[in-house]
Amino acid sequence: MRTFAVIFTLSLLVLLPVRTFAIEEGARASRVMLSAWTCSIYAEMKGDKVEQERLFNMGYDKGKQFIEAAVAGTFSPEQLRAEVPIMVRMLMAGPTSEFVLGRVFEFVAGEAHHDVVAEDASGMPLAQENHVTDTKLKAMIAETRYSQANCELIR
Template identity: 30%
Template sequence: MKPLYVLAFLALSSPAFAQTSDDYSKMGMKTYSLWSCAVLTSYTKEAQEGNKLFGLGYETGKTFVEAVKAGKAKQEDLRKYAPMVFGDKLNNPNTDFALGRMFEAVLDGTVKEVWQDASSDEELRKNKAADMYRKQNCSFLK
């Protein structure tokens, strides 16, 4: 009987089973975090980890965008939890287009932060990205 409890917990903790507006709105921040961490791995040469984080961000983001489009996320909760840079990216013809624009915003912001004060030194950018990865607790986003 114990395996059923574990299976039920795993199923209910999946993004696809988020029930409340609050849950859906928080997926926006989770998407941002996952993608930001994926971008950071491109500096630290951890491609496999980056691909995994990007995929998780894509799936979470897809659920987020579809919930927003379906009206499952209240504006109040979106203002409270979802990243502001996603605001105008959600009004697009389809989900994948919205996700592409959202990723572009995350990429732009993360790259600017890495390159700030490190534009001329590749080793410094790598170290800064690794430090940001640790500070953002990226290793826990799996």
């Protein structure tokens, strides 16, 4: 009996960090989703279709992973508040996970596009008449944003 108790205790010590790691990875997936989708918009705006598709798919896959974990009750409310960006938490409503992913993507795409066409290099808003409309200039700014966001590191 004592041997069983020791083995049981040791197995808990081994399995608890695995569960904690899985929870952290699930919550991290929400941040990877946001970063990958932001970078996919930058890649699209700079004309890199292959990279845009890769990043979009990664964001989609990580988003599904996160939503499935959230729906399954993997995260406590405290973990959600600590690990998941508030914008994702605010958009986590809808009839299906696909609907929620669409809401998040639409928001992220709008923000990334706005970063390129309606903000200066320091992130300050441009006056409406100064919004970037030139296609080549948009591509150059998107390339800069892509580099600044370290998008090439998202793998």
